Amino acid sequence: MRMQAALEVHLVRVTTDDGEVQIWLAATSRDQALDLVLDAIPEGWAVSLMQRQLTAEHISMLDMMLGEARRHEMSRFPAANVLMGAAPSPVRHH
Template structure:
């Protein structure tokens, strides 16, 4: 399973972080479907470092194909 880390920007400029399982295109669409209209989502860290850190913190545990979840609070980023 592929998992991707995305940066979400709210309509007031706040940055949040999400994980999504699927291809890069699916991951972006999964997050866009989960967040309010007017917010944006983009893939980050294509090199894998932040995603590896999220996995090390256990944030990818139980992430099923087709699932997206916010992880900002899990890594103290919000």
Template sequence: MLVDPRYTRDRAAMCDKCNQIDRKIERYRTLSSRITDQLTIDGIAKLVEELLAEKFGLHPEIHLVRVIPDNGRRQFWQAATDRDEALDRVLDVIPEGWAASLEERRLSADHMAELDKKPGEVRRYQVS
């Protein structure tokens, strides 16, 4: 099977851009951990938020997380994050003791666009 070289080059460029963004975020977070001025810490948090939004724009992702609360009734939550962060972000917002696992199935690009989530947003999926 032949691969269009433009696709490979564009895909690699996007990943390089993500890597650059990740390095910037890491530098900002390291800097933030070394200072005590709240105004500066808030400014760095805003910069990190903007970088995450930029990265999300390159590769928009929304992942499903299955949650089992104390009553045993299964819930689904959506996390507009990288796949490796989705489970942790949901665990941050659900009560302690509830079980959660990342779903293997992936949402289509059209479905993700319909959901119109902001980067980092986590919310329970309500079935109507």
């Protein structure tokens, strides 16, 4: 079965149990983004959905498949410096 390319990718701010902040990408609907990332990270870490929306061009450059969650690497997506400043929505804990 062929994997389907993601048409929407959402930014999720992850805070580890030692306070490190990471940005994760969730290739799913906005209402499922937090659960997708929670399934990929260790228990005890917190997640919050970022308000910043990615453009279709950025989503295409990420080359993600529907249902994929991945930690964002700064060097791969230069706009991340701007994204890090976006205000998160309320935090959910794993």
